[in-house]
Amino acid sequence: MTATGRAAGVRARADEVRSTVEASPVHDERTAAILGLALGVSFTICFVTGLLSHLAQHPTSWFAWPARPAGLYRVTQGLHVATGLASIPLLLAKLWAVFPHLFRWPPFESAAHLVERVMLVPLVFGSVFLLFTGTANVMHWYPWRFSFTRSHYWVAWMTVGALVAHVGAKAGTTVLALRRRDTTGTSAGATAATAGDGVGPAPSSSPAIPSRRAYLGWTAAASGLVTLTTVGQTVWPLRSAAVLAPRRPDIGPQGVPVNGVPSAEVRAAATSADYRFRVYGDVEEELSLTLEELRSLPGHTAALPITCVEGWSRQATWTGVTVSELMARAGVPASATVDVRVESFQHGSAYQYSTMSDEQARDRDALIAFDLGGEPLHMDHGYPARLIAPNRPGVLQTKWVEAIRVTRR
Amino acid sequence: MSAGEAAAVPDGPPAAAEGPGGALFWISAVVGAAVVAYALRELWSVSSPVSRASLARFLIGGGLVHDALWAPLVAVVLVVTAQLLPVRSRLPVRVGLAFTALVLIVSWAQVRGYGVRANNPSLLPRDYGLVVAVLLAAIWAAVAVALVVAQRGGGGDR
Ligand code: HEM
Secondary structure, eight states: OOHHHHHHHHHHHHHHHHHHHHHOGGGSHHHHHHHHHHHHHHHHHHHHHHHHHHHHHSOBTTBOOOSOSTTHHHHHHHHHHHHHHHHHHHHHHHHHHHGGGGGOSSSOSSHHHHHHHHTHHHHHHHHHHHHHHHHHHHTTOOOSSSOHHHHHHHHHHHHHHHHHHHHHHHHHHHHHHHHSOOSSOSTTTHHHHHHSOSSSOOOOSOTTSOOHHHHHHHHHHHHHHHHHTTGGGTSGGGGGGOTTSSOOTTOSGGGOOOSOOOOHHHHHHHHOTTOOEEEEESOSSOEEEOHHHHHHSOOEEEEEEEEOTTSOEEEEEEEEEEHHHHHHHTTOOTTSOEEEEEEESOTTSTTSEEEEOHHHHTSTTOEEEEEETTEEOOGGGTTTOEEEOTTOBGGGSOOSEEEEEEEEO | OHHHHHHHGGGSOHHHHTOSOHHHHHHHHHHHHHHHHHHHHHHHHHSOHHHHHHHHHHHHHHHHIIIIIIHHHHHHHHHHHHHHSOHHHHHHHHHHHHHHHHHHHHHHHHHHTTTOOTTOTTSSOSOHHHHHHHHHHHHHHHHHHHHHHHHHHHOOOO
8 A cells, every 4th residue: 555545544534433423422412411410410429528528537616527427427438439439430431422522623712612621621630630549549559659638638629620610611501412302312313313203312323333322321330330349348238249349348357347557566565564544634533544444444335337538337346435434534524525635556647646526525435445346356456445436537546545635625 | 523513503502502601601610710729729838849749740640641542542442443343243342342441440459459468458358350350251241142142133234
């Protein structure tokens, strides 16, 4: 073949691709609108549940994360990770549907159109970033050198800002595209519309190009597959289907998964014969208890989930002494409003302390636990004692506890 | 795609053809842009130079990988499958390829074992290589069935 012949061949092929794209309902407004709506919903769920997770870990003066319902964080964070993972096929399908527009010529037609397209940059780049970093994070893969939480948090704001602009730009088109009767939903576009009855979608006339229904249906199936193979990390009945999840809720020491494991120093301090559990701060009488003394106080058993920020969870039975009981023994009046700081042997780590509001600390099930499922805590679960309380992210269920400090407001 | 858009105008609703504008557009553009600007400022200020470089690489790199590698690759796969396969076989094979890609994407980190820690056996507890092999076998078994059904149904129009 000569060079010109080859060039002509390539051009013919390109024309064929272009006409296929133009005829394909995969790339039309209605497909983009439906996928856009789905992503709008899933990103809103991710953003709201993500903000709740942020607030649970960084309380503000105007929002105190409640102690009840006990399983609330389990639902919100499970939803966050599950919705995020299910969005991967949605985003890929949406970007493919609108990909031809990337090459539109002229690139913009008015000032408003330019603004609209510029705002697509943070939208697309932010969306890909959120889904990638979120997924890598739950798999404990950190190929980057920035702080995951802070970057994921602010990129989420950036993406949602761009989403607001995008919704404002596309609301009209979307409503119209969704309202229009679906006569062009099949492969041959306008031809199918004439061939069909004009009401429902006409049958696909070329099996090579998927109808819109097929494209959207397979996208939904792909989201379903991702969900089915991961969501069992928090939805107990689906645990054996969670074959791609980073956790299985029944695998781990004492049948409970573990996130952080103790360093050698923590291990040494936790197993030392000198171990004392202390209650101090604004108290009448400081307590300093051996593990035996702690275990001999009036105990309490509670069924509470341990819920990781990474989206897995496990319901378990914990036995220990309630924080209220400990405070009462240290002479803190029941009428006092307190803040409680739970202190761990993880000196210098981000997890050394966690704090509890008065409501959280005085909850009937807020426990300094020493048993899990009727047996002493495994070292990886925080031996000799850990905090377990309702509705807290796992990072705040402090392990290897040496003290609680009470501050009166 | 200007030709395509011109062709689409007759059956498209008139409002869609007018392009963006109006109060809703400008209000959301201004509010959205303000949020984007604030978030970018915060991203800049919470990071050190090292993490900033890394953040820029991932923020820009992810979208670029999609637009410059992934999407063109999908286009090439569409062209190649159109060349190689009879019309009736294309959709099942393409769906099979798409599902294969998806499974590889969402299992990549697990199969590579990046997050595996010897002292924490509950993290990444499965044999993910095996899981992926089984999933891919199931996907391609389904494709094979679909191909047989498609052949029976149509007799091939190529
Ligand atoms: C595959 C998708 C996603 C996964 C797996 C994922 C995962 C996570 C995880 C594990 C956290 C907890 C971080 C921590 O506290 O240590 C988190 C927080 C968060 N996520 Fe996502 N995420 C995804 C997508 C998204 C999307 C699409 C948005 C927003 C539109 C979003 C917004 C947030 C926000 C605002 C937080 C709170 C960050 C903080 O506490 O400061 N995420 N995400």
